[in-house]
Amino acid sequence: xxxxxxxFATFWKSAQWKGRLASGPRAAVLPSLPHLLxxxxxxxxxxxxxxxxxxxxxxxxxxxRKILLIPxxxxxxxxMDWMRRILSRAGYDAxxxxxxxxxxxxxxxxxxxxxxxxxxxxxxxxxxxxVGWSLGGLYAREYAKFxxxxxxxxxxxxxxxxxxxxxxxxxxxxxxxxxFPVDRxxxxxxxxxKPDAPTMALWSRRDGVILPECARGRAGERDRAIxxxxxxxGFAASPEGIAAVGRAxxxxxx
Numbered sequence: 001x002x003x004x005x006x007x008f009a010t011f012w013k014s015a016q017w018k019g020r021l022a023s024g025p026r027a028a029v030l031p032s033l034p035h036l037l038x039x040x041x042x043x044x045x046x047x048x049x050x051x052x053x054x055x056x057x058x059x060x061x062x063x064x065r066k067i068l069l070i071p072x073x074x075x076x077x078x079x080m081d082w083m084r085r086i087l088s089r090a091g092y093d094a095x096x097x098x099x100x101x102x103x104x105x106x107x108x109x110x111x112x113x114x115x116x117x118x119x120x121x122x123x124x125x126x127x128x129x130x131v132g133w134s135l136g137g138l139y140a141r142e143y144a145k146f147x148x149x150x151x152x153x154x155x156x157x158x159x160x161x162x163x164x165x166x167x168x169x170x171x172x173x174x175x176x177x178x179x180f181p182v183d184r185x186x187x188x189x190x191x192x193x194k195p196d197a198p199t200m201a202l203w204s205r206r207d208g209v210i211l212p213e214c215a216r217g218r219a220g221e222r223d224r225a226i227x228x229x230x231x232x233x234g235f236a237a238s239p240e241g242i243a244a245v246g247r248a249x250x251x252x253x254x
Contacts, residue, residue, distance in 0.1 A: 028164045028166040028167040028168075028211075029164075029167055029211060030167065030168070030169060030211065031168070031169060031207060031208050031209060031210065031211055031212075032208070034208075035205075035206050035207065035208035035231070036169055036208040036209065037208070038206055038208050038231045039208050039209065039231045039232055039233045039234075041231060041233075041234070042231070042233040042234065042237050042238075045230070045231075045233070045234045045237040045238035045239075045241075046082065046237045046238075048238065048239050049082050049086075049237060049238060049239050049242060050082065052239045053082065053085065053086055053089070054089075056086050056090075056239055056242055056243055056246070057086045057087075057089035057090040058090075059090075059243065059246065060086075060087070060090035060091070060092075060243075060246035060249075060250070061090070061091065061250060062087065062090040062091020062092040062249075063091065063092070063253060064091060064092065064093055065092055065093065065126075065129050065152065065249070065253070066092075066093045066095070066120050066121070066126060066127075066128045066129065067087055067092050067093065067094040067095065067128070067129050067130075067131055067249070068095055068096075068097060068113075068116065068117065068120065068128050068129070068130050068131070069083060069084055069094065069095070069096055069097065069131050069132075069133075069136075070097050070102075070113075070130060070131070070132040070133065070136030070137070070139050070140055071096075071097065071101075071102050071133055071136050071236070072102060072133045072134030072135045072136050072158075072236070073102055073104060073134060073135040073170060073173065073174055073177065074101060074102060074103070074173075074177065075101065075102055075133070075134075075136075075236070076100055076101040076102070077096035077097065077098070077100070079133075079236055079237075080096065080133060080236050081096070082237070082242070083131075083236055083241075083242050083245065084096055086242055086246075087242075087245070087246070087249075090246065092249070095120055097113065097116055097136075098116055099112060099113075099116070102135060102136065103177055103178065104135070104174060104177050104178025104179070104180065105135075105139070105178060105180065105185045105186055105187065106186060107186045107187060109139060109186075109187060110139070110142060110143050110146045110147075110187055113139060113143050114143070114146070114147055114150075117143075117147065117150050117151075118150075121150065126152075127149070127150055127151055127152030127153075127197075128150060128151060128152060129151070129152045129153045129154070129155070129249065129252070130143065130144065130151060130153070130154045130155070131154075131155045131157070131245055131249075132154070132155070132156055132157065132159060133157040133158065133159070133235055133236045134157065134158050134159055134160075134170075134209070134210065134232065134235075135159070135170075135174070136157075136159070137154075137155075137156030137157060137158075137159025137161065138156075138159055138160075138161060138185075138189075138191065140154045140155075140156065140159075141154055141156065141159070141161055141191075141194075141195055141199070142187070142188075142189055142190075142191075144195035144196070144197045144199075145190065145193070145195050145196075148195065148196045148197065151195070151197045152197060152198075152252075153197050153198040153199070153200070153249075153252045154195055154197055154198070154199045154200070155199075155200045155202065155245060155248045155249065155252070156199070156200070156201050156202065156215070156222075157202045157235035157236065157241065157245070158202065158203060158204065158207050158209070158210050158215045158232045158235045159201070159210070159215055160210045160211070160214040160215055161191050161192060161201070161214070161215075161217060161221065161222075162191075162192055162213065162214050162215075162216070162217040162218055162221050163211070163213055163214040164211075164214070165182045165183050165191070166182060166183075167210075167211040167213075167214050168209055168210045168211055168214065169208070169209050169210075170209055170210070192217075192218075192221050193221070194220060194221050194222055194223070198223050198252050199222040199223045199224075200222065200223065200224050200225075200226060200248040200251065200252060201215060201216060201217050201221075201222040201224070201225045201226070202215075202225075202226050202227075202228050202235065202241075202244050202245070202248060203215035203216040203217075203225060203226070203227060203228065204227065204228045204229065204230050204231070204232070204234075204235070205227070206229065206230065206231055207231060207232045208231050208232050209231075209232035209233075210232060224248075224251065226244060226247065226248055226251075228240055228241055228244040230244075
């Protein structure tokens with residue numbers, strides 16, 4: 001069974017797709033069911049990425065920057081492995097987060113990321129650019145506030161850092177897996193506040209899991225928003241998502 005199948009089944013059974021969110025006086029607006037179902041295309045996205053890996057790497061201009069990839073909810077390093085390989089081929093020094101599957105935030109999540117960042121920086125003390133997919137992007141933004149001198153930039157992929165934290169098809173799953181309310185993580189979090197580091201927000205109208213407005217953000221919450229033609233799963237798996245990360249990294253360096 002594909003690794004995303006259990007998560008998708010939870011979305012379906014929760015009946016969120018019918019818009020029944022009894023949280024507060026008004027129900028949150030959710031992505032459409034057709035766009036949610038579009039995420040089932042991820043095996044085809046991965047197949048296209050494998051076939052186009054050399055072309056994707058050739059189209060990027062890596063500058064040796066250290067890059068840390070942070071996966072989304074219930075995803076592990078393997079989910080972003082093709083992105084890491086392509087960025088590395090392109091000339092970036094890309095690494096996974098080495099923390100296994102992402103089961104949601106913990107009290108020491110930022111400290112554990114800090115240990116990983118220190119290990120990557122080594123003796124050269126160069127800042128690390130963070131690329132966070134979905135929930136991983138929230139970690140990246142908050143870590144950039146936690147240790148601003150260690151971060152050279154943040155790229156978020158379909159990350160709900162703006163607006164209603166329940167305007168998505170994942171918040172009930174998040175609470176079930178992490179054990180924390182979606183609006184009260186176990187470490188200090190100013191979700192909509194922009195980090196001092198350059199911040200690029202990748203978003204898609206076809207996301208299907210996260211409401212596009214929440215991943216795009218508003219002026220002042222990020223430095224730049226870049227629209228990508230992919231699904232939520234496609235940010236980490238499709239040629240379009242990976243190419244967009246390359247563009248964001250180049251724009252950040254310009």
